[in-house]
Amino acid sequence: MQIEASLFREIQDYAEINHVPIISFEGASLLVQIVSSSKPLSILEIGTAIGYSTLKFIEHMPSDANVVSIELDNERVEIAKAFIAKAGAENKVQIIAGDAGSILPQLTGPFDLVFIDAAKGQYLDYFKKIEDKLSQHSVVIADNVLFRGYVESNEAPPRRYKTIVKRLREYLSYVTDHPSFNTHLHRVGDGVAISYYRGKKSE
Structure with missing residues (x-):
């Protein structure tokens, strides 16, 4: 589905003015690459924000695909719906x-692709809750996993970030060591982890 570049610019401008975090340009390019190659028919997005990444999915996914997107903030839900309506994509999400x-x-489910971009301290909880809802060869993408560089740094993070950093490290350890996933860490934006599901291992 073709979406006007001007609409994406409008969303980016809104995000910048109103301090709404959206995926980086490099991260969005990575999303587009994965969606274009894997051709998911069912996408789960955890963290809609104002619909920027949602519309990136819609633009590049197959025409018969759909997105389920979850957002905690009611105001952002309404803004996202307005932008999605402006794109004429209400029936896609x-x-x-x-x-x-x-x-x-x-x-x-099952979901062919899952994008996690919500509360950083909850990534592992989210992942465990979607593990049994993945289709064969599903892809799980998590944004901001390096969190300002603190996750890979040997220096102690500021006290207010300690829990988030600890939990993101736990998330990366879990998806990296999991026998059913092949995980790659991309150091673009604030860090993007891509976990390719290998399917359930036979007993």
Whole structure:
């Protein structure tokens, strides 16, 4: 689906003025590359924000694909819906307002691609809740996993970030060591981890 470049610029401008975090240009390029190559028919997005990455998915996914997107902030939900409507893509996405930790267990899946870009301290919890909802050869993408460089740094992070950094390290260890996933860490933007699902290992 073709989406006007001017709409993406409008969303970027809104995000900058209103201090809404959206995926970096490099991160978005990586998303587009993965969606274009893997051709997912069902996408789960954890963290809609104002719909920037949602529309990137919609622009490059197959015409018969759909997105389920979860967002905690009600104001951002309405803004995202407005931008998506402006693109004429309302029928391509279902936005669910609420806490992802509570919503994920209720979803059935299966999902061909999952994008995690919400509360950084909850990434591992989110991942564990979607593990049994993945299709064969699904891809799980997590943004901001290096969190300002603190995750890979030997220096202690500021006290207010200690828990987030600890939990992101736990997330990366989990997806890297998991026998059912092949994970690559891309040092673009604030760090993007891409975990390729190998399917359930036979007993």
